[in-house]
Amino acid sequence: MTKISVVRSVLKANDAVAEANRRRLEAAGIMVLNITSAPGSGKTALLEKTIPALAPALRSAVVVGDLQTTRDAERLGGLAVEVSQINTEGGCHLQATQVADALDTLALKDLGLLFIENVGNMVCPASYDLGEHLRVVLLSVPEGPDKVAKYPTIFQPADVILINKMDLAGPLEFSDEIVMADLARINTRAPVFRVSARTGEGLEAWYDWIREQHRARFGS
Amino acid sequence: MSIAQDLMRQLEELAEENDIVRVDAVTVRAGVLAGIVPEALDMAFACLAEGTVAEGAELTLEIEPALAECRRCGHRFEPEIDAYLCERCGVADVTILQGRDIILSSLSCTQRGNGNDEDQRGP
Numbered sequence: 166m167t168k169i170s171v172v173r174s175v176l177k178a179n180d181a182v183a184e185a186n187r188r189r190l191e192a193a194g195i196m197v198l199n200i201t202s203a204p205g206s207g208k209t210a211l212l213e214k215t216i217p218a219l220a221p222a223l224r225s226a227v228v229v230g231d232l233q234t235t236r237d238a239e240r241l242g243g244l245a246v247e248v249s250q251i252n253t254e255g256g257c258h259l260q261a262t263q264v265a266d267a268l269d270t271l272a273l274k275d276l277g278l279l280f281i282e283n284v285g286n287m288v289c290p291a292s293y294d295l296g297e298h299l300r301v302v303l304l305s306v307p308e309g310p311d312k313v314a315k316y317p318t319i320f321q322p323a324d325v326i327l328i329n330k331m332d333l334a335g336p337l338e339f340s341d342e343i344v345m346a347d348l349a350r351i352n353t354r355a356p357v358f359r360v361s362a363r364t365g366e367g368l369e370a371w372y373d374w375i376r377e378q379h380r381a382r383f384g385s
Numbered sequence: 386m387s388i389a390q391d392l393m394r395q396l397e398e399l400a401e402e403n404d405i406v407r408v409d410a411v412t413v414r415a416g417v418l419a420g421i422v423p424e425a426l427d428m429a430f431a432c433l434a435e436g437t438v439a440e441g442a443e444l445t446l447e448i449e450p451a452l453a454e455c456r457r458c459g460h461r462f463e464p465e466i467d468a469y470l471c472e473r474c475g476v477a478d479v480t481i482l483q484g485r486d487i488i489l490s491s492l493s494c495t496q497r498g499n500g501n502d503e504d505q506r507g508p
Contacts, residue, residue, distance in 0.1 A: 166409060168493045171399065175391045175413070175487040256387060289387065292420055292485065317467040318420055322481070350468045354456070354478035 179293055182261035186268065186296025190279060195226075196379050197279045199295050201319055202303035203312070204285030207329040209237045210362035211303065212280055216244050218372050223277035223379060228267045230259040230284045237282065247271045258289040261296055277379060287316040299324040299378060302355075306330040310343035313351060320348065323355045325374060332361040388421065388487060389429035393437065395489050400438045404497040408439040412491045414447045416484035418466060421446065438494075451484025 174180070190197050200208050209229070216225045226247035229237045238250035249267040251259060264281060281297060283290045302323040304312040307330060313320045320326065326348070328341060341359065348357065356374060360367035396408060411430075415421045423446050434440050453464040455471035456478045462471065464484075469477040 166493050167496055168491060169399075169403065170491045171489055173395050173399070173489040175388060175395055175489055178391065178394070258387070260387070288420055292388070292487075314467060318418055321418075321469055321479075347467075349477065350470050351477055352469065353476045 176292065179261045182265055183294035183296040186261055186265055187298070189268065190273070190296065191298075191382075193273045193276070194383050195273060195276050195279050196299070196375075196382055197281065197295075197297040198299045198301050198375075199281045199283060199290075199297035200301045200303065201283045201287065201290045202285060202305070203287050203308060206285070206303045206305040206308065207362045208282050208285070208303055209240055211327070211329065211360075212241055212282065213244065214362050214365060214368055215372065215375070216241070216246055216280075218368065219278065219375060220246075223376065224275055225278040225280055226271050226273070226276050227280045227282060228259075228264055228271075229282040230263070232256070232284065247273075247276070253284055256284070257286045258284050258293050259295055260293055264295045277383075278375070287312070287319045291318045291322070298382065301325050301327065303327045303329050304344070306333045306337055306339045310339060310341065311347075313344055313347035317347075317351050320351050320355075323352055325371075326352070326355045326357045327371065328357065328359045329362055331359045331366055332364045389426055389433050392430065392487075392489060393433045393439070396439050396492070397437065399489075399492070400494075403494075405438060405492075405494045406497050407495040408442045408492050409495070410443040410445065410493040411439065411489065412445045412447065414449055414486075414488045414490045416449050416451055416486050418451050418481060418484040419487050421448075421487065442492075447490070449484070449486075452482045453479035453484075454482050455479055 202208055227241050228249045230251045230253055232253055235250045238248045241248045249270050251263045251267055281295055300323050302319055358371045430444050450463050454461050457476050458474045460471050460473045469479045
């Protein structure tokens with residue numbers, strides 16, 4: 166029997182494809198946002214509001230991952246953006262190769278943004294770079310205020326955090342003090358926006374942040 | 386599960402490159418922040434290895450500590466999975482230098498031509 170010493174990153178293949186995705190989209194002037202949250206936090210609802218609000222100055226495409234169905238893509242397709250639905254058929258997160266394949270199906274010309282709506286899951290997506298420039302993490306009021314403490318690995322690398330469904334904060338007696346106290350240990354860099362994708366509350370600050378990030382990368 | 390799939394893919398590549406006919410043991414080094422559940426990886430690996438060169442191989446997982454660097458002041462320290470606060474400047478704004486990686490670090494195996502595999506039989 167032989168003992169072989171190797172140093173092979175198990176995620177290497179994914180990381181290489183992610184880097185290629187990033188370069189390809191950057192060359193096209195497209196900023197990529199990878200959106201992660203638990204299922205049902207309002208990722209699709211957020212995009213339904215965000216995409217029309219940023220157009221026509223910033224036109225968006227969406228790559229959306231789910232285990233099954235094309236329902237999210239159908240919802241977003243109504244907004245006349247380029248949408249590609251990936252069914253992971255059991256996979257709990259998207260991988261860079263799936264995004265690369267999806268990019269081949271999208272017309273990337275004249276786009277400013279690509280939103281990747283990851284599979285609803287707060288664990289595995291943290292390990293997989295998809296080629297994004299920015300990581301967006303959503304948590305919603307009905308999930309309770311302990312999400313940051315319970316899932317630190319998804320919040321630590323977040324570039325922006327949205328607390329969604331703020332319209333329910335009153336009835337559910339939700340306080341963001343616990344969220345902010347946990348973030349003080351885990352991530353003080355990401356701005357936190359309190360929003361309601363349903364009512365539109367607080368979304369203007371989120372839109373401004375996206376515009377600013379795009380300007381910082383690609384100029385006006 | 387997908388980490389086990391990626392691991393199997395790497396093993397199969399290695400097996401092909403190095404004429405490996407049988408893998409007896411595999412060592413994986415994973416960072417404490419890599420999100421690996423040892424039992425889950427064990428089970429997924431055992432399932433995926435069935436019918437491959439790594440069927441029945443023993444999987445050893447070594448967990449490595451993390452290393453963070455404060456983006457504000459450059460201070461390097463070992464973070465906890467739920468604590469990334471820089472003790473020097475009091476912000477939690479770090480780059481993770483180490484602790485997310487999952488590395489296939491060694492394997493014990495039988496290679497073709499070692500005299501004890503099937504290809505060596507015959508006249």
